[in-house]
Amino acid sequence: MxxxxxxxxxxxxxxxxxxxxxxxxxxxxxxxxxxxxxxxxxxxxxxxxxxxxxxxxxxxxxxxxxxxxxxxxxxxxxxxxxxxxxxxxxxxxxxxxxxxxxxxxxxxxxxxxxxxxxxxxxxxxxxxxxxxxxxxxxxxxxxxxxxxxxxxxxxxxxxxxxxxxxxxxxxxxxxxxxxxxxxxxxxxxxxxxxxxxxxxxxxxxxxxxxxxxxxxxxxxxxxxxxxxxxxxxxxxxxxxxxxxxxxxxxxxxxxxxxxxxxxxxxxxxxxxxxxxxxxxxxxxxxxxxxxxxxxxxxxxxxxxxxxxxxxxxxxxxxxxxxxxxxxxxxxxxxxxxxxxxxxxxxxxFQGFAPVPPTAPRPPAAVVSRTTVAYWRFDSSGLSGTGGAGAPVPAGAIARDLTGNGNDLTLQRLHTSAPEVVTWSAEHHPGQPAHASLRFDGGKGPDRGAILRAGANAPINNMKFLTGYTIEVFVKLPDPFEGDHAWMGIFNWEGRNGDAGKTTGWSPLEPTCSLNISPERFLQFVVYPEKQDADPTSWSHALPTGRWMHLAVVNNASATTVYVDGSKIARNPTQPSTGICTMGRPFVVGANSFDLGYGQGFYGWIGDIRISSKALRPEQFLTPHGK
The missing domain is CATH 3.60.21.10 (Metallo-dependent phosphatases)
Structure with missing residues (x-):
């Protein structure tokens, strides 16, 4: 039975x-x-x-x-x-x-x-x-x-x-x-x-x-x-x-x-x-x-x-x-x-098999001969760092750790309070530096701060005709409160109309920018040096409360954007050679329009690296390209 x-x-x-x-x-x-x-x-x-x-x-x-x-x-x-x-x-x-x-x-x-x-x-x-x-x-x-x-x-x-x-x-x-x-x-x-x-x-x-x-x-x-x-x-x-x-x-x-x-x-x-x-x-x-x-x-x-x-x-x-x-x-x-x-x-498994924290990697470990600029916000890269939550003073310098002279200077937008940008120990688990900047930007004249290259920084004039890779670590707050539509992560200042570009949404927008739409879609728009065009990449809706590694890769012919090592869906195949920089500064923390700033970034920004070649995902700043 x-x-x-x-x-x-x-x-x-x-x-x-x-x-x-x-x-x-x-x-x-x-x-x-x-x-x-x-x-x-x-x-x-x-x-x-x-x-x-x-x-x-x-x-x-x-x-x-x-x-x-x-x-x-x-x-x-x-x-x-x-x-x-x-x-x-x-x-x-x-x-x-x-x-x-x-x-x-x-x-x-x-x-x-x-x-x-x-x-x-x-x-x-x-x-x-x-x-x-x-x-x-x-x-x-x-x-x-x-x-x-x-x-x-x-x-x-x-x-x-x-x-x-x-x-x-x-x-x-x-x-x-x-x-x-x-x-x-x-x-x-x-x-x-x-x-x-x-x-x-x-x-x-x-x-x-x-x-x-x-x-x-x-x-x-x-x-x-x-x-x-x-x-x-x-x-x-x-x-x-x-x-x-x-x-x-x-x-x-x-x-x-x-x-x-x-x-x-x-x-x-x-x-x-x-x-x-x-x-x-x-x-x-x-x-x-x-x-x-x-x-x-x-x-x-x-x-x-x-x-x-x-x-x-x-x-x-x-x-x-x-x-x-x-x-x-x-x-x-x-x-x-x-x-x-x-x-x-x-x-x-933390109680019996804790994951050892990754050690910070020194700048020399992530800078190569094709790295044209690298910024990080720990004590090795940012002057005037304080404790977690401490405001970063106006005039603080984010040093270009390649030695190429592309230092960035912090300035608060308009009447923004000191707390609009603070130092943070938060970081992506694969990020070389264990630090970031927390931006509390928003719409209006008193909600933002930017890091801006000096007038003579080489990055302002580089054309990247043989390709480029721009990497940045980003985290959006959770809850994601307020109206932050079209806030910028970085851009090169300059009105594309002044460069003779005729295809864009507005002749007053900058020649290159990485932004976030109202739906939290990532938008990368570039006006190439060689073409009269504005090929634009669009991602899926970005998550909140989680660090991401973003990478923009151009092989001198077309641009591909990656999120956490994964290629996004909407990458245009139209020709795109170089970036139409106009001698205007490279800026982190906002997106310019008509050479002005009305809204700052909302969230965390970690290490930023710009390379003068198209990198493969396994060459990204994150281990294993993820």
């Missing part, structure tokens, strides 16, 4: 007794458990084109397959199709690892285990994975039960040559796997469905030996769910939570099968941090779940895990030949089966 039912009652989730705790014993491939973290991490396997350094990767989760391995009713085909999919799509989906959640088979017999053994051989050496015992795979008892057909097929000896395999408990029923993905290292604990006190001691030892690694706990029985998808700890799950999970802040995600329907919940550990507990099981669905898998797509850039659930077996079939039940089981798209989990990974 199957002991798994939909939404089981408390009496059906009774806790099996466990023996007294035993001393920690290291697994066969885990001599490192005696103390300290190992010197090097496993690579996660090179098969299948997996890229461990990519910030986006997937964890494949395979729940109960027991109805596919049920004596003479067995049909391995769905699982074999799933394994072929994982092999074929490993590179495309960047699949780091697969974890099975237990109940591989229905009765745990030699025949069923043998069939499952053959199916799993399809991914041996192709996709690293873990397997754990569910209640249908063994004859009862906890992980001290001794020998079994399951252990002979899926014990430590199966994984001994796998790069991700870290070791197993002495009984062989619990294992850990150490992988690299998303540019960092992770630990997966695969725990028996009834882990003993000895097993818990072993698991704690594994965590203690890897104190800086985020941990994913996989086991067969941890939470169960209501029809709504709201999940709750089972009796066994409560024990595992109290004895292991809640006191180890490294555990941020748990995955289990056993019960249906699927669901999830968020628990608070002893450190007050979230632990996401998910149940995945589809054996009650058509064809015993048809080898249904979940892909947990980790995105370390967006700080999110996107989850999808589907059957590769049905996906591979001719759509015209799918039966109704096959068609409705191809992919599950309800909120329980397709969802996203927001996790700020750096913040969540």
């Amino acid at each position: 199957d002991n798994k039912q939909k939404a089981p009652g408390v009496g059906r989730r009774t806790l099996l007794a466990a023996p007294a705790a035993a001393a920690l014993v290291a697994g066969p491939a885990a001599a490192l458990l005696a103390g300290g973290e190992a010197a090097s991490a496993h690579e996660g396997g090179a098969a299948g084109g997996f890229d461990w350094q990519s910030p986006r990767f997937a964890l494949a989760v395979l729940p109960d397959t027991q109805y596919l391995f049920d004596e003479d009713s067995s049909d391995p085909a769905p699982l074999e199709a799933t394994f072929r999919y994982l092999k074929q799509e490993r590179a495309e989906a960047n699949i780091a690892f697969m974890t099975h959640l237990g109940d591989v088979t229905e009765h745990g017999s030699e025949h069923e285990i043998g069939l499952a053994d053959q199916a799993f051989r399809l991914i041996d050496g192709k996709v690293p994975y873990s397997v754990l015992a569910g209640n249908h795979d063994i004859r009862g008892g906890d992980d001290q039960r001794g020998d079994s057909a399951y252990l002979r097929a899926f014990g430590p000896q199966r994984f001994a040559g796998t790069p991700t395999f870290g070791g197993a408990s002495p009984d062989g029923y619990n294992s850990y796997h150490w992988l690299r993905a998303g540019g960092r290292e992770w630990l997966v604990l695969a725990l028996d469905w009834r882990i003993s006190d000895r097993g818990i001691t072993w698991a704690q030892g594994v965590i203690d030996a890897h104190p800086k690694l985020p941990v994913i706990v996989t086991t067969h029985d941890l939470v169960w769910a209501e029809d709504s998808g709201e999940a709750h700890l089972s009796d066994n799950g409560q024990r595992l939570w109290d004895r292991l999970i809640r006191k180890n802040d490294q555990v941020f995600l748990t995955l289990n099968g056993h019960y249906w329907p699927p669901g999830r919940t968020v628990l608070k550990n002893d450190a007050g941090h979230d632990v996401h507990a998910h149940i995945t099981n589809y054996q009650d669905r058509y064809y015993g779940g048809a080898g249904m898998i979940r892909l947990y797509h980790f995105d370390m850039v967006r700080n999110v895990i996107d989850v999808e659930t589907f059957s590769p077996w049905f996906l591979a079939r001719d759509p015209a030949k799918r039966t109704p039940l096959e068609a409705e089981t191809i992919e599950l798209t309800g909120p329980i089966d397709r969802f996203s989990v927001d996790i700020d990974f750096d913040a969540r």
Whole structure:
């Protein structure tokens, strides 16, 4: 009789007794458990084109397959199709690892285990994975039960040559796997469905030996769910939570099968941090779940895990030949089966694996022979700096750290108060200098300040006929309050009409400027030196409350604008050679019109660099061009 039912009652989730705790014993491939973290991490396997350094990767989760391995009713085909999919799509989906959640088979017999053994051989050496015992795979008892057909097929000896395999408990029923993905290292604990006190001691030892690694706990029985998808700890799950999970802040995600329907919940550990507990099981669905898998797509850039659930077996079939039940089981798209989990990974892992702050880079590290001007607002680049929030005095000098003589002088517009521009320690995480200027500009004669090049600065006359790159770090306030339409980040003064340009919106606007529209779209408009034209680039709506790296790149023929290393959509292809500078000053902090200023910038401005060539994104001021 199957002991798994939909939404089981408390009496059906009774806790099996466990023996007294035993001393920690290291697994066969885990001599490192005696103390300290190992010197090097496993690579996660090179098969299948997996890229461990990519910030986006997937964890494949395979729940109960027991109805596919049920004596003479067995049909391995769905699982074999799933394994072929994982092999074929490993590179495309960047699949780091697969974890099975237990109940591989229905009765745990030699025949069923043998069939499952053959199916799993399809991914041996192709996709690293873990397997754990569910209640249908063994004859009862906890992980001290001794020998079994399951252990002979899926014990430590199966994984001994796998790069991700870290070791197993002495009984062989619990294992850990150490992988690299998303540019960092992770630990997966695969725990028996009834882990003993000895097993818990072993698991704690594994965590203690890897104190800086985020941990994913996989086991067969941890939470169960209501029809709504709201999940709750089972009796066994409560024990595992109290004895292991809640006191180890490294555990941020748990995955289990056993019960249906699927669901999830968020628990608070002893450190007050979230632990996401998910149940995945589809054996009650058509064809015993048809080898249904979940892909947990980790995105370390967006700080999110996107989850999808589907059957590769049905996906591979001719759509015209799918039966109704096959068609409705191809992919599950309800909120329980397709969802996203927001996790700020750096913040969540801060307590055990803090991200070391990047050190400031000296000017010499970012100035080259093609750098014509570089300004920064720490003590190396700005005179008269005070503490955070201190007004920058009028007349303060932002030195051109290339030595080319393009120093900028601060002046407040009209009757603006000193607080209209202040010094700030805020900065983009990839910015060379750990400082910026906070501009509190707005419309009207008393809301702005500018940094203006001297009358004889070389930058005022440079034409950039062989190309240019202008980079600047910017952050817009959140909330973004007031009317700041068409505020400027920088510009070269000068009326384009005076240069004989006839194509623009107004002959009174400057010959080059970077501005922000009322919708917070970035606008770069330039009047080229060689053409009578005003090619203009437009971005998407810029975010507030977040630092951005902006780059304008011209290759002597056309201009491309980047935001955080990503090319924006609306970059004109019309010819654009050089900048029609007219000997008028280069200015930061506002946009001129008819040689005057009526509105200052609102937000933060960090390092600014101008180069006399078109740089590639990987050459930008930000590490890796992002």
